[in-house]
């Protein structure tokens with residue numbers, strides 16, 4: 001299998017799920033707008049998988065995409081520190097949803113599986129001090145919603161409903177599909 005991703009989090013998760021794979025990042029323009037969140041993450045996951053599958057038509061390729069959704073707004077990666085502050089101020093004290101879409105594609109076998117999972121995360125009220133310290137850490141960079149639950153922002157979480165792996169970048173239910181394909 002080929003993981004069509006540059007995300008170290010996805011590489012770590014897929015290793016944890018115990019699958020053999022190689023990595024080839026799919027360079028696509030990620031426009032996170034214009035659709036409902038589940039359609040967006042599934043479309044982007046498929047686009048990533050397809051881009052790499054075209055170079056490797058005989059192989060199984062996995063693509064994925066994660067976004068944060070809060071009060072009808074989609075949050076991708078923050079472009080800069082000020083935007084990261086704005087994202088985290090929006091999420092402070094609220095419940096939001098993290099969507100991860102994934103796509104498994106094998107062009108030669110005409111295989112195309114696309115699905116998603118959603119996890120609800122509630123943040124406590126963040127103080128200005130906590131927020132600035134988090135921005136200083138740089139952990140927000142390259143993460144949807146400008147936070148990483150697996151690191152410092154784990155302390156921001158008051159409640160989590162659903163799959164933690166899904167927040168970090170690959171849902172656990174992906175394993176069910178991979179096991180089915182193995183048989």
Ligand SMILES: Cc1cn([C@H]2C[C@H](O)[C@@H](COP(=O)(O)OP(=O)(O)OP(=O)(O)O)O2)c(=O)[nH]c1=O
Nearest residue numbers: 005006007009065066143144147148149168169
């Ligand atoms: C919310 C959240 C996101 N993330 C990460 C997972 C994803 O890597 C990233 C969302 O960006 P994505 O656009 O889904 O992925 P990516 O650009 O990092 O990698 P690629 O497109 O090559 O697969 O945010 C965390 O690591 N922890 C979190 O708590």
